[in-house]
Amino acid sequence: MKENVKISRAVIKRLPRYRRYLEELKKKGVDRISSGEFSKLIGYTASQIRQDLNNFGGFGQQGYGYNIAGLYNQIGVILGVNHAYSLVIVGSGNLGRAIANYMYNYKSGFRVTAMFDIDVRIIGRDIGGAKVRDFAEMDAYLAGNAVDIGIITTDKSGAQEVADGLVGGGVKGIWNFAPADLEVPGDVALENVHLSDSLHSLLYYINRAK
Amino acid sequence: MKENVKISRAVIKRLPRYRRYLEELKKKGVDRISSGEFSKLIGYTASQIRQDLNNFGGFGQQGYGYNIAGLYNQIGVILGVNHAYSLVIVGSGNLGRAIANYMYNYKSGFRVTAMFDIDVRIIGRDIGGAKVRDFAEMDAYLAGNAVDIGIITTDKSGAQEVADGLVGGGVKGIWNFAPADLEVPGDVALENVHLSDSLHSLLYYINRAK
Structure with a gap:
């Protein structure tokens, strides 16, 4: 991978999708x-694909195309999917449980x-192999x-307090499902899942398909 | 709104985010x-913002900027958020329940x-105001x-069969949370929520923040 290259957020957003298709x-x-065949499959233009993947060095070869296993592995390395990560989930409602099971089955x-x-009624239970603890702890x-x-996976009202606690506790990244725009220091990664954005695009x- | 203008999927993806910030x-x-102030807030360049919003006609005014309430309403109209929609959810596990509650509280x-x-153990129950019915019905x-x-919100294995049933039943759009790339006719809108894409970007x- 080319070092000292600033990769745009838009490219990083697309890499997991490339990896899924690969x-x-x-x-x-x-x-x-x-890149032409890949374009038909994934829905980005061939030139977009070449430009995106060129960010990380010469994966493609003229007249040969991309080596699928190699590119798949290299994108995995770039993203860091081969490391081990420990996670905690704050909020054990339906969404928290769904995510716990999702991670468990990953x-x-x-x-x-x-x-x-x-919620004292839930504290002490086991969900997807993880124990629910008191947020105060x-x-x-x-x-x-x-x-x-x-x-x-809490609601909006408590999300910033939760984020502050996670940041104070030294997490490197926050995966936020609460419909809130959180403030975190620059050295903590933040990825928001805004379900309503996806719903509104739909x-x-x-309305156009009618 | 300008008619007969082909709006790119990338712009449509960004509109809900504009609306949230507005x-x-x-x-x-x-x-x-x-557009300059908006740029600092939302994280797109000012020229990207002008270009995106220009797709829909002259929302901004030189020297004045964007009228927030007006732009908010116009984007809502473009997206169709002010209509009423009826929905069904297939899959009543944790994720299905989370989405049911999410929609109920919307x-x-x-x-x-x-x-x-x-699952016969769940059929007949009420979740977020909706009755769980037998998929066979x-x-x-x-x-x-x-x-x-x-x-x-089923798992991957049954998702295409579910999609076929929904399409056959005349739905206009599918919001898919199953980790499957579904095939639907061109006149049915499809929006996939790939949680792993978001997680992998995180x-x-x-890994860069270390």
Whole structure:
């Protein structure tokens, strides 16, 4: 990978999608693909694909195309999907449980070590292999356990307080499902999942398709 | 809005985000904003903002900027958020329930009229105001009830069959949470929520932030 190259956020957003399509091709036993064929499949233009992947050095070869297994692996390395990550989930409602199960069933690499909630009826339960703890104990837990990622599945009102607690506890990144724009220091990664954005894009196409 | 203009998918993806930020500004009592100020807030370049919003006609005024309430409303009209939509959810596990509650608590406009599952232990229950029905009855239900959007929260294996059933039943759009690339006819809108894409982007920044 080229060092000292500033990769735009838009490219980083697209890389996981490239990787998903490459994984499907790999499963189907396909060895290589041209940017033109890849374009038809993934829906970006061939020149966009070449430009995106060129950010990371010469993956493609003129007249041969991209080596699927190689590109799949290299994107995985760039993203860091082959490392192991410990996670905590704050909020053990339906969404928190859905994410806990999702992570539990994930291929590997992710381990939810604890969930936190303020609801005494849920504290102490086991969800997807992780124990639900009292949110009041989160600071102490994070002080004693190295956690890479905090996942926020609370409602909007408490989300910033949760984020502050996670940041204070030393997490490297926050995966936020609460409909709130959180403030975190620059050295903490933040990825927001705004379900309404996706729903609203869908509405646009529904209304155009009539 | 300009008619006969082909709006790119990337722009449509950004519109809900513009609307979210405009809503926050409106709540704070801000009346107008320049593309430069908006750029600092939302993280797109000022020229990107002007170009995006120009797709829909002259929202901004030189020396004045964008009228926040007006732009917010116009984007809402473009997206179609002010219409009423009926929805069904297929899959009543944790994710299905989370989405049912999410839609139930949504401001307005969306009504989940039924959920479907194959699990006899769940069929007949009420979740977020919607009754869980036997998936075997979905065709008959869709034949008798006009449904705009089908939401798929099943696992990957059954997702295409569910999508086929929804399409056959006349839905206009599918909001898919299953980790599957679905095939639907061109006149049915499809929006996929790939949670792993968002998670993998987060990993990239976690590994760079070290």
